[in-house]
Amino acid sequence: MPEITLPDGSVRAFDGPVTGLAIAESIGRRLARDAAVIRVDGELWDLTRPIEQDAAVAIVTRDAPEMLELLRHDAAHALAEAVKELWPETQVTIGPAIENGFYYDFAREEPFTPEDLERMEARMREIVDRDEPVRREVWDRDAAVRFFREQGEHYKAELIAAIPQGETISIYTQGAFVDLCRGPHLPSTGRLGKAFKLLRVSGAYWRGDARNAMLQRVYGTCWATQEQLDRYLHQLEEAERRDHRRLGREMDLFHHQEEAPGAVFWHPRGWTMVQVLTEFVRRRQAAAGYMEVNTPEVMDRSLWEASGHWEAYAEHMYTTQTEDGRLYALKPMNCPGHVQLFRHGAVKSYRDLPMRFAEFGKCHRYEPSGALHGLMRVRAFCQDDAHVFCTEDQITAEANAMCDLILGIYRDCGFHDVYIKFADRPERRVGSDAVWDKAEAALRAAIGSTGLEYTINPGEGAFYGPKLEFVLRDAIGRDWQCGTVQVDFNLPVRLGASYVGEDGERHVPVMLHRAMLGSMERFTGILIEHYAGNLPLWLAPLQVQVATITSDGDDYAREVVSRLRAAGLRADVDLRNEKISYKVREHSVAKVPVILALGKREVEERTVAMRRLGSRAQEVLALDAAVEQLAEEARRMGSVPTQ
RNA sequence: GCCGGUGUAGCUCAGUUGGCAGAGCAACUGAUUCGUAAUCAGUAGGUCGGUGGUUCGAGUCCACUCACCGGCACCA
Numbered sequence: 001m002p003e004i005t006l007p008d009g010s011v012r013a014f015d016g017p018v019t020g021l022a023i024a025e026s027i028g029r030r031l032a033r034d035a036a037v038i039r040v041d042g043e044l045w046d047l048t049r050p051i052e053q054d055a056a057v058a059i060v061t062r063d064a065p066e067m068l069e070l071l072r073h074d075a076a077h078a079l080a081e082a083v084k085e086l087w088p089e090t091q092v093t094i095g096p097a098i099e100n101g102f103y104y105d106f107a108r109e110e111p112f113t114p115e116d117l118e119r120m121e122a123r124m125r126e127i128v129d130r131d132e133p134v135r136r137e138v139w140d141r142d143a144a145v146r147f148f149r150e151q152g153e154h155y156k157a158e159l160i161a162a163i164p165q166g167e168t169i170s171i172y173t174q175g176a177f178v179d180l181c182r183g184p185h186l187p188s189t190g191r192l193g194k195a196f197k198l199l200r201v202s203g204a205y206w207r208g209d210a211r212n213a214m215l216q217r218v219y220g221t222c223w224a225t226q227e228q229l230d231r232y233l234h235q236l237e238e239a240e241r242r243d244h245r246r247l248g249r250e251m252d253l254f255h256h257q258e259e260a261p262g263a264v265f266w267h268p269r270g271w272t273m274v275q276v277l278t279e280f281v282r283r284r285q286a287a288a289g290y291m292e293v294n295t296p297e298v299m300d301r302s303l304w305e306a307s308g309h310w311e312a313y314a315e316h317m318y319t320t321q322t323e324d325g326r327l328y329a330l331k332p333m334n335c336p337g338h339v340q341l342f343r344h345g346a347v348k349s350y351r352d353l354p355m356r357f358a359e360f361g362k363c364h365r366y367e368p369s370g371a372l373h374g375l376m377r378v379r380a381f382c383q384d385d386a387h388v389f390c391t392e393d394q395i396t397a398e399a400n401a402m403c404d405l406i407l408g409i410y411r412d413c414g415f416h417d418v419y420i421k422f423a424d425r426p427e428r429r430v431g432s433d434a435v436w437d438k439a440e441a442a443l444r445a446a447i448g449s450t451g452l453e454y455t456i457n458p459g460e461g462a463f464y465g466p467k468l469e470f471v472l473r474d475a476i477g478r479d480w481q482c483g484t485v486q487v488d489f490n491l492p493v494r495l496g497a498s499y500v501g502e503d504g505e506r507h508v509p510v511m512l513h514r515a516m517l518g519s520m521e522r523f524t525g526i527l528i529e530h531y532a533g534n535l536p537l538w539l540a541p542l543q544v545q546v547a548t549i550t551s552d553g554d555d556y557a558r559e560v561v562s563r564l565r566a567a568g569l570r571a572d573v574d575l576r577n578e579k580i581s582y583k584v585r586e587h588s589v590a591k592v593p594v595i596l597a598l599g600k601r602e603v604e605e606r607t608v609a610m611r612r613l614g615s616r617a618q619e620v621l622a623l624d625a626a627v628e629q630l631a632e633e634a635r636r637m638g639s640v641p642t643q
Numbered sequence: 644g645c646c647g648g649u650g651u652a653g654c655u656c657a658g659u660u661g662g663c664a665g666a667g668c669a670a671c672u673g674a675u676u677c678g679u680a681a682u683c684a685g686u687a688g689g690u691c692g693g694u695g696g697u698u699c700g701a702g703u704c705c706a707c708u709c710a711c712c713g714g715c716a717c718c719a
Binding site: 111112113114199200201202203204205208209210211214215216217219249250256257258259261307308309312313316332333335365367368369370371372373377462463464486513547548549550551552577578579580581582583584585586587588589595597599600601609611616618 | 645646679682715
């Protein structure tokens with residue numbers, strides 16, 4: 001005789017065990033139709049699962065925001081059922097809900113084709129139309145293992161066998177499809193709806209381990225309503241429109257070619273953008289007490305063996321063998337070079353600390369071919385790198401200042417949504433546990449003293465020390481990890497850095513590693529996508545395009561450009577014998593933020609007709625006023641992207 | 644690196660069962676002096692990613708290879 005308490009506080013008594021579906025029906029038909037699951041004393045249950053005890057419940061309908069995950073999980077099951085119907089020899093493995101959708105990993109000899117994807121999706125829709133009941137059962141674990149083995153589902157059997165003793169093994173059945181699953185699920189396949197779409201098929205390793213077999217992963221997206229699905233598909237198109245590789249071509253910023261995979265050919269405009277960013281960081285870090293340095297790009301193998309890089313990353317380093325038989329490596333990092341600077345010359349005193357070395361160092365890493373991606377993942381890149389040599393007592397203040405510097409720089413680049421992760425010791429590392437304890441404690445103290453929120457990213461530290469990872473969210477909600485602050489007690493020891501302390505004894509300095517933008521290449525790519533190419537004036541490589549309407553304006557146009565340039569603006573003039581609409585289109589496609597059109601009227605009145613990228617409106621201004629206004633705007637930073 | 648896909652003019656893309664490599668835009672030449680996202684006409688442009696093979700004949704079929712795209716793994 002369970003007594004069921006509803007969210008409004010009313011209580012209903014039932015004669016015997018009652019299901020969520022029955023409770024929903026007792027409240028109303030419409031609710032029963034839209035119900036997805038039931039919350040029983042805070043826990044989500046299947047609607048078909050009998051409630052035997054008194055409980056406080058709430059029916060959750062399928063359009064509740066927290067039901068998206070469940071819908072997506074159900075979509076994954078429908079996908080698996082469809083695949084098993086179409087290709088029975090396929091083994092199913094796992095199929096979770098993920099951000100914006102779901103996937104399912106299948107084991108099958110023959111690869112799925114894009115056409116297969118269409119067949120799967122069509123079959124999923126049939127399964128929804130069939131409205132098959134979804135049943136939950138609790139099985140004995142050995143029986144479950146035996147069952148799946150007999151079915152030829154060896155991956156499933158392995159999963160069940162790995163479940164700890166004593167845990168409930170729930171099995172869900174829909175139609176002929178039987179799957180191990182934690183649940184809960186919708187009561188029938190019809191409730192899934194049809195706001196889903198299969199997107200792509202790709203490879204994925206069993207259990208995410210490259211040593212294991214490669215499975216076939218089918219990705220899909222799923223939403224509560226068709227409108228939500230359409231909105232998401234539209235977002236995907238938006239991301240496509242912002243792709244820095246496409247914009248890089250349209251804006252004439254850079255290119256790649258086969259002879260230099262993973263390297264960038266920067267065009268004048270693209271390189272201007274990189275230079276603007278570099279100058280910006282240079283000014284900021286100089287103001288924060290950093291000294292800019294430069295260290296060799298090619299150094300003897302022995303140095304990399306001493307630093308530990310050789311052991312950890314030899315296969316990812318470019319090397320060059322010279323005539324004298326020596327083996328050199330192109331630097332993959334700047335830190336060992338900076339330690340050489342610290343070690344050189346007179347022994348350092350505690351009075352010299354902290355010493356802050358910054359370098360825009362060009363590094364080379366032989367990244368796996370499959371990882372390369374436009375500017376985002378390259379083999380040759382420039383880091384805005386720095387290393388601070390300090391005493392243990394100085395760690396907190398130094399790391400703290402780094403956080404301030406980094407966050408300020410992001411703000412000025414237009415990123416206002418930033419979060420921080422604390423990456424602690426990885427499995428593969430150098431240094432004793434005691435040293436790691438100390439390094440992690442020091443970094444935790446530093447981040448604690450900033451008052452900034454952070455999450456833990458377990459096991460993701462560098463091989464020589466723990467790190468803070470700065471992640472910024474772009475205009476369309478994607479996350480990019482850029483800056484890092486790392487505490488390192490190991491490299492200074494390995495490379496023999498020391499200073500004389502107040503006590504007259506030799507001590508090993510602590511080394512803080514820091515990057516803010518990370519890779520200049522990658523950050524440039526992120527900015528392009530963040531702003532969809534519509535860069536704020538201070539970042540735009542060409543800020544003002546002056547364009548004549550007829551050749552009568554040529555002399556005045558040249559004068560306008562020199563005035564703009566004299567005011568520090570990057571301006572160019574277009575005197576071609578083309579219609580103004582042609583010029584406007586061309587410079588708009590190239591994303592030049594400001595076009596000044598000059599016709600007869602402007603020449604006579606010494607004005608300019610100013611047109612902003614993305615706007616059809618024109619504003620006629622006196623030349624002096626326009627120059628002043630643009631110069632002022634070009635100094636302003638921190639603007640948020642417009643859509 | 645692994646799985647799958649794609650490479651044809653600067654860009655976007657056609658190219659049938661193997662039978663003379665195409666279009667639009669861009670470029671160039673000429674005309675047009677024009678008021679805010681494409682003026683008109685003409686010309687030129689290709690080792691069909693590369694190497695090897697099958698064939699009388701390969702953009703098309705086969706093998707290898709390189710690069711790129713989507714994932715996975717990796718990311719000091």
